[in-house]
Each structure stands twice: as C-alpha cells, then as structure tokens.
Amino acid sequence: MSAVLSLKGATIRFGGLVAVNDVTFDIEKGDLFGLIGPNGAGKTTCFNLITGVYRPTSGEIFFNEKLINGLAPNRICAMGIARTFQNIRLFQALTVLENVVIGGFLRHKASLASALAYLPPAITETSRLEREAMDLLEVLDLADVAQTRSADLPYGKQRRLEIARAMATQPELLLLDEPAAGMNPNEKEDLAQTVRLIRDQFGKTILLIEHDMKFVMGICEKIVVLDHGEEIAYGPPSAIRNDPKVIEAYLGEAV
Ligand SMILES: Nc1ncnc2c1ncn2[C@@H]1O[C@H](COP(=O)(O)OP(=O)(O)OP(=O)(O)O)[C@@H](O)[C@H]1O
Ligand SMILES: [Mg+2]
Structure with a gap:
C-alpha cells in the first residue's frame, strides 16, 4: 500500500x-x-x-x-492536510461557530476575506457551512458553546475548537x-x-x-x-x- x-x-x-x-x-x-x-x-x-x-x-x-x-x-x-497549532491560533473575537465556518471556507472558492465579512458570493455558502460546522461541533462536544466568543472558552475547549476548525477543511x-x-x-x-x-x-x-x-x-x-x-x-x-x-x-x- x-x-x-x-x-x-x-x-x-x-x-x-x-x-x-x-x-x-x-x-x-x-x-x-x-x-x-x-x-x-x-x-x-x-x-x-x-x-x-x-x-x-x-x-x-x-x-x-x-x-x-x-x-x-x-x-x-x-x-x-490540516493542522492545529502548539500555540492556539483561533480568531479570538469570533464565535466558536464562526471559527469553524472559516475553516470550511478555506476549501471553497470564496475567499477568507469574504468569509470574514459574510459578503456575497460567500453568503449562499454560509448556511450550508454553518450546518456542517455545527455537525463538527457536535463531534468535538462544543455544540453548546457554538455562540460563545472563542476567547471566552476555557483552554481545553479552545484546543478542541482548533481540531474542529482543522476538520472543517475536510x-x-x-x-x-x-x-x-x-x-x-x-x-x-x-x-x-x-x-x-x-x-x-x-x-x-x-x-x-x-x-x-x-x-x-x-x-x-x-x-x-x-x-x-x-x-x-x-x-x-x-x-x-x-x-x-x-x-x-x-x-x-x-x-
Ligand atoms: N524559524 C526558526 N529559526 C531558527 N531556529 C528554529 C526555527 N524554528 C525552530 N527552530 C529551532 O529548531 C529546534 C526545533 O524546534 P521545534 O519547535 O521543532 O521543537 P519541538 O520538538 O516542537 O519542541 P517543543 O516540544 O518544545 O515544542 C529548536 O532548537 C528551535 O529553536
Ligand atoms: Mg513543538
């Protein structure tokens, strides 16, 4: 093999x-x-x-x-190939869900800038990516904090969120x-x-x-x-x- x-x-x-x-x-x-x-x-x-x-x-x-x-x-x-970082690198001001959605955008045509701004043409992709991101948050046991600002998460959950975001790039x-x-x-x-x-x-x-x-x-x-x-x-x-x-x-x- x-x-x-x-x-x-x-x-x-x-x-x-x-x-x-x-x-x-x-x-x-x-x-x-x-x-x-x-x-x-x-x-x-x-x-x-x-x-x-x-x-x-x-x-x-x-x-x-x-x-x-x-x-x-x-x-x-x-x-x-996706990775997480030894020194956590989340978008601290964004919610848990938004961090994972951005991971999803990275494998789509829409740019990171439009992902951040929720601008067209990204907008039509957003709801599907949000659904996919929520599924990942379930797997990583973070669904209950989806709307929490990532900076407000305890450290262990920030590490799990890094994994969810990496997974979002499939x-x-x-x-x-x-x-x-x-x-x-x-x-x-x-x-x-x-x-x-x-x-x-x-x-x-x-x-x-x-x-x-x-x-x-x-x-x-x-x-x-x-x-x-x-x-x-x-x-x-x-x-x-x-x-x-x-x-x-x-x-x-x-x-
Ligand atoms: N950009 C760089 N410029 C110069 N030296 C570097 C650079 N990146 C890493 N090093 C050096 O390379 C060596 C290996 O570093 P690395 O970060 O890969 O170690 P590590 O095994 O991940 O250690 P740790 O368990 O502490 O995270 C270290 O001596 C480090 O200082
Ligand atoms: Mg290291």
Missing part, C-alpha cells in the same frame, strides 16, 4: 542548527501515528515542513505520492500539535476518545505530537521519536517504551 505521507531524508537548517536532520518515515492510510521527543527535538518543525511553512533544505516530502516540498501552505491545505491527513497540552486528566481522556473517533468514524489519518506519554502510548499505534532533530526510534508503543535510546533522550522522564 502506498503511503499517505512520506518523509524521505527531510532536513532543514536554520543557520548552524540542523533542526530536522535526515528524517524518514511513512504514514499509511488510517494510521494513528505519534511524533514524540524532548523539547526542541524538531517535532513542530516537522509539521512546518509538511504544511509548507518551511521548505526543506534537503530531502523530499510526498503526500499521496505527490512531491509537496515548499508548496504554499494554502495549496497543501487544499490538497488535504482533510485526509490531520496533524495535531500537542492537542492535550494544558488539559486535566478527564479532558485528556475525553480527547483520546475523540481522536480515536475521528480516525475510526471519519476515516482520517492522524499524526500527532504530544508530550503526555500516557496519552500517546494509549492511542498511537506507531511512533517516531526525534531527539536533536534526528530520528532515534520507530515502532509500536511497547517497543518505544522500552527503547534505551528513548529512555536516555528523556533522561529519566517516565516513558
């Missing part, structure tokens, strides 16, 4: 620092795949390479066998950057169930970065571990947990 996403020797340098160094892995359709490693390991930079924020210094990135190195982020999004591949950060244990457990549901019922392929080992080991079937930009391990959670290189990289953190 051909991979949905393929990194082949992906490398990026920032001056003297090699932030991602010769990283190679394949993600198959339907994978729930983890990308872990200590702070500064290069995880978010991998997402930035995959989503076109940065162009690799060398190496190749394929999405469904198409080379996407250095394509503009909006083109990569339109091809079917991606094939969903990249989640520390989706459980700042959540309490109950919120994390709920999120784990939601992520599984997004994969199982919506058929999405998911790549997620996360520091919470219980969360990652509990839901990911395959894991790549980075340290100082380099891939130090790959395998199922059972192997990663006991890998001496991984334990050393985390220097005694519970893995």
Whole structure:
C-alpha cells in the first residue's frame, strides 16, 4: 500500500542548527501515528515542513505520492492536510461557530476575506457551512458553546475548537500539535476518545505530537521519536517504551 505521507531524508537548517536532520518515515492510510521527543527535538518543525511553512533544505516530502516540498501552505491545505497549532491560533473575537465556518471556507472558492465579512458570493455558502460546522461541533462536544466568543472558552475547549476548525477543511491527513497540552486528566481522556473517533468514524489519518506519554502510548499505534532533530526510534508503543535510546533522550522522564 502506498503511503499517505512520506518523509524521505527531510532536513532543514536554520543557520548552524540542523533542526530536522535526515528524517524518514511513512504514514499509511488510517494510521494513528505519534511524533514524540524532548523539547526542541524538531517535532513542530516537522509539521512546518509538511504544511509548507518551511521548505526543506534537503530531502523530499510526498503526500499521496505527490512531491509537496515548499508548496504554499494554502495549496497543501487544499490538497488535504490540516493542522492545529502548539500555540492556539483561533480568531479570538469570533464565535466558536464562526471559527469553524472559516475553516470550511478555506476549501471553497470564496475567499477568507469574504468569509470574514459574510459578503456575497460567500453568503449562499454560509448556511450550508454553518450546518456542517455545527455537525463538527457536535463531534468535538462544543455544540453548546457554538455562540460563545472563542476567547471566552476555557483552554481545553479552545484546543478542541482548533481540531474542529482543522476538520472543517475536510482533510485526509490531520496533524495535531500537542492537542492535550494544558488539559486535566478527564479532558485528556475525553480527547483520546475523540481522536480515536475521528480516525475510526471519519476515516482520517492522524499524526500527532504530544508530550503526555500516557496519552500517546494509549492511542498511537506507531511512533517516531526525534531527539536533536534526528530520528532515534520507530515502532509500536511497547517497543518505544522500552527503547534505551528513548529512555536516555528523556533522561529519566517516565516513558
Ligand atoms: N524559524 C526558526 N529559526 C531558527 N531556529 C528554529 C526555527 N524554528 C525552530 N527552530 C529551532 O529548531 C529546534 C526545533 O524546534 P521545534 O519547535 O521543532 O521543537 P519541538 O520538538 O516542537 O519542541 P517543543 O516540544 O518544545 O515544542 C529548536 O532548537 C528551535 O529553536
Ligand atoms: Mg513543538
């Protein structure tokens, strides 16, 4: 089976620092795949390479066998890759529903500017997008706060809203950057169930970065571990947990 996403020797340098160094892995359709490693390991930079924020210094990135190195982020999004951000990036002044509707607009012809202004020709699309957005808010358990300003949401719900907005672009591949950060244990457990549901019922392929080992080991079937930009391990959670290189990289953190 051909991979949905393929990194082949992906490398990026920032001056003297090699932030991602010769990283190679394949993600198959339907994978729930983890990308872990200590702070500064290069995880978010991998997402930035995959989503076109940065162009690799060398190496190749394929999405469904198409080379996407250095394509503009909006083109990569339109091809079917969506992401959430480690530092939440919502339209704070807009409602929860409006944030998701805007995600929906990004895959339609109407521009972001007209989406924001609710101007024609966007207007005719809006009601359908609102219905679709409400469906997503149900899935993410945010329907009851649809009319709340996103800035007024508690942190855990803002993270869920980022996922709803990414889902609204109807991606094939969903990249989640520390989706459980700042959540309490109950919120994390709920999120784990939601992520599984997004994969199982919506058929999405998911790549997620996360520091919470219980969360990652509990839901990911395959894991790549980075340290100082380099891939130090790959395998199922059972192997990663006991890998001496991984334990050393985390220097005694519970893995
Ligand atoms: N635009 C940039 N310019 C210079 N250095 C950068 C840039 N982006 C990232 N880096 C550096 O690359 C390295 C990897 O950063 P990255 O954000 O990918 O780490 P991370 O694994 O996501 O860490 P964390 O778990 O703390 O989020 C760090 O040393 C970081 O300072
Ligand atoms: Mg990061």
